[in-house]
Amino acid sequence: MPRLFWKFFAIIWLTFVVGVGAVILIVNLFQIPPPGRDREYQERAIILALTANVLARDGEEAAQRFIRTSEVTTPLGLTLSKMADPSACTGEGTAEMRTVLKDATCYRISVAPEASFLLNIMDNLALLVPWLAIFVSSTVAAAALARYLIRPVVHLRDGLSALAHGRFDFRIGDQMAGRRDEVTALAHDFDSTAARLQELQDAQQRLFHDVSHELRSPLSRLQAAVGVLRQSPARLGAMLDRMDREVERLDTLVGEVLTLARLTVGSGLPLKTQTLDVIELLNEILGDAAFEAQAREVSITTGVDGVFRAEVEGELIYRALENVVRNAVKYTADHSFISVSCEATADRLKICVTDQGPGVRRDELERIFQPFSRGKDAVPRGGYGLGLAITRQAIERHGGRVHASLPEAGGLAITLELPRQPRSFGRDFT
Template sequence: MLNRFFTLFFSLFIVMLLHLGGAVSFFSDKTVDTLFQIRGPLQPDQSIVIIGVDEESLAKLGAWPFPRRHHAMLLQQLKQAKAVGFDILFSEPTADDEIFSAAMAAAPPVILATAHNYQHQILGPANSLHGFAGVGHIEILFGRNGVVRESNIFQQTAGAKIPSFAEALFSKTGITKKENSTGKVLINHYGPEGTFLYLSYVDVFQSVIPQEFFKNRLVLIGAKALGIGDSHVTPFSSQFPTPGVEIQATILNNLLEDSLLKALLWPQWLFMVAIALVGFFLWPRLEERWNWTINISLTTTLLLSSFVLFRASFFFNPVEPLLFLFIYFAAYLLMERFLTAKKIFTEMRRLDQQLETQLQRVYTNIPSQFFNLASTPPTTSGLKRHLNHLQSGVKVLTLQHHFIENILREELLPLILWDKNSGIVIIANIPFNNFWNRYSEEDTALPNLEQFMELVAKNQQSETVTAINHATFFEDNPEIPAMDIGLAKQGLKEYFRVNMQLFEITNIAFSGVLTILTDVTEIKELERLKDKIVSVVSHELKLPLTVIRGYGEMLADSLQGDEKQYIDEICAQTGRLNRLIEDFLDVARIEHNRQEIKRLPLDLKQLMEEAVKAVSVPAEKKSIAVLSKLPFRTTPVIGDYSLLIQAVINLLDNAIKFSPEHSRVTITLLEEMNRLMIMVADQGPGIPRESREEIFETFNRGRDEVAEEGFGLGLSFVKQVIQKHHGKIWYEHREEKGACFCLTLPKVEPDTTNPQLTR
């Protein structure tokens, strides 16, 4: 903000200096002249006639000045004029003064000229002259370059206020002025020399022009011949200067038409304020091209406004606003460049300080031929020194690039990195190129993120997945699970595990998606072989086990003593082996999506009550109290009733199995904002710290020190069921003795098009 104020006041100060130094006046004069040239000549009032003493008059009537009796005879021809003005000084008495005075007394109102001499004394008509109607000064104001643009309507003398020659003539017309201008005025020139109606002095003198021609006209008499020297430069002057009498006629015409140029100051201030506001508030917020557009628009508006007003006899001087605009914008650009350069050099110093530190993170020891800060001469300029440092850094990074490139090319699995927002490829190694060229149906060299996600959705090993919206997928899934896809090529199907993770670099605001592909075809084949073997073996085992158990139970009824004890043990072990086979098949079916999950509304409170009843018998055998902390009512959930009740029964059965006699097992149901939570706590020995990570793995019992039967399939089954219902399960350690298992189920079924939720 301080920089803005400084730029504004600095610009105003420069404009003020230009004004005091005369530069503004110079450009203002040029502006007036240009406006006259653009506007072009205008037709003056035909009631004004100029009688000029030209070269022809001098040739026929003699040298200048003419005898005053000639002027008296001229007045005889102008008796019908409205008023007559002599733009000639009659300051010395002559012998013809009486004749001239008598002619003036008999003629229409006659105005004589006055002027200052070099001693600043007023030169008026000689005392011997009388009969004239008034006097007026014929002095005009010259600009810096000698061009006539202004005049004083009245001239203040020691004794009185003398009107201008044109004002004195105008006063004899009887016309009332709309505005009484008493000071300096801008002359509204009509055109170059000869624009007004000119008559030769000798033609009027010799009665060539009839007297009726002058009826009710204003007649001005003055010198036209160049040799007399009464001529001046105006904005319209080209080859010849304009006679002084024509300038007086121009002022008179301005008075008759009320067309003197009226200087307007308020538009200047208005534009100055507008420019200040634009520069202070808009320039810093807009791009430079828009600032140029605004400035060009302001300049065009200024110039057009000045021209339009000029045609209406108003002079709006655009010089000061334009100078202010140009200077202000130049100062603004210089300040912006200065601040930018300051930031650049500050950043250069910071980069110089960080460059070596950052590169040390890449290499333990940077080779001296690549990077050596001490090699730069201390006298080198800051910019050159920084460039040397950058060149050294580029060499080091090139070395790192080749090292990484070799690793990516040969040593890694198929790998690709995309920009998360745009989806464009940032980097990919050769194995991924080979993978895409082999399995893609696209002709593109490398896929963008959307194309790759379409490939995953199309070939994912889940029947419920139809599409993946990559725009929201990563926001909805900050922890992306692995996804298996199957791709066929030349009749052979191969399987790949897609591991995707978000790749963030905060200091450069980069967000990407890193993907690694692992060929799991052999693993899938082994799983299929395992499933087939398990299925065959399990089914083949169940039949002989059933037969053995059946015959054993029949024999048990007919045996006594040790024989009966032996046969009872055989029946118990066959039952145990049969349960193992059933549990193993249940886990396998769920793991490999062969178990149909019926998703129907269910009452979780009722489900838990039935689960408690199901374990009442083993609990009574050990005198274990099963306490239920259930709410009066809960929100229904969507799920498979049989699978969920079996999962809860497994948790309760585990708690009873590993709890001592005469203890307590507690099952709790809590309803939260978006989910329902079930907690099963016992008073057993708990789970050792080293076993907690693998407690949900298949065949992991976790509490081996307790001599209870089990194969470690129960918790694995529970985990698979809960995950298929989009829930979570975990072990919660408690300070008091015992174990606590917690599981959650969402209230609303998530979108099944999400691969994370349907795997």
């Protein structure tokens, strides 16, 4: 980064120096006196001009009187002398001398020359002061501007280095020190990216923990069944049935974890879509769920009218709808009713599934869509808390959205919105 700093510094510094130096050079070409001395030069020029005018108009005696009076008020060493050669009166003069031809006599009017060595040094220093001021001010300005431009780049480099080393908690937005420009927006985008990476890392670690925890329970029961068999071989039949159930649970868990992983990892891959009637698919699921709900005397909407043909990946949508319906059947109260409604428009389908179960707390409405998450007050009734997570991933992959709400009559309502044509992942409806 020092190389980039020196590049910025050199460019800015040269721009300052060349620009202001050009101005001073132009001023010097017009022979403008050094700062602070122009008034003295003007006085000398005026006195010489007035004396020459008096001499040319009124003669030598009047000029001598004017010189005596002038020296009293402004002593400049003003003198008037005759020149032996009248042809020397060329009419041209300098800053310290004038010649005047009067009555065929050549007169020379002069002021004392500035022979002071100290004054010459001061004049030279006066000429150097602007250049020195330019050098100092341009150096300071170039360094400050280069540092202002490079500092956020340094912060970004530190942030990227931190991300490369797995430090997703590193933030740089608060180091912009009140900047309001594109670099600040880039820093906040970096912070958002880092926060998202940290969130994904936390979710991954939580998923590993939850999967290991969920796998441990059936494996422990399998080990217990094997231990019982070794002690009591006569219970072979009962233990084999128990082992079959645990293996089936393991298979279900692994299948749901693989489905969720495929949805998460493949979120950027294109969908394998086909044209399906989503309402017909929903009615098929409702028919199976109604048959299973009879054991708890739970009634469920068994048919939804209408047709909604959409471009979807059938397996994902089937899993999404089935998870929501079966989740409602699982948690609704005995002898209750599950309501399923559909609202179709030209470009989307809205499905709402409402149960009469214990529901969840309002602050848990988003958490229930996370893997292995259930409401804290929910009664365990099998499952692993992956169904709603799979549903959200599947619907959002099609460009839809899923959200939960709490009906006034109690229970839980899950609403799914599915577009007729797949849209970019995570895009909301307007």
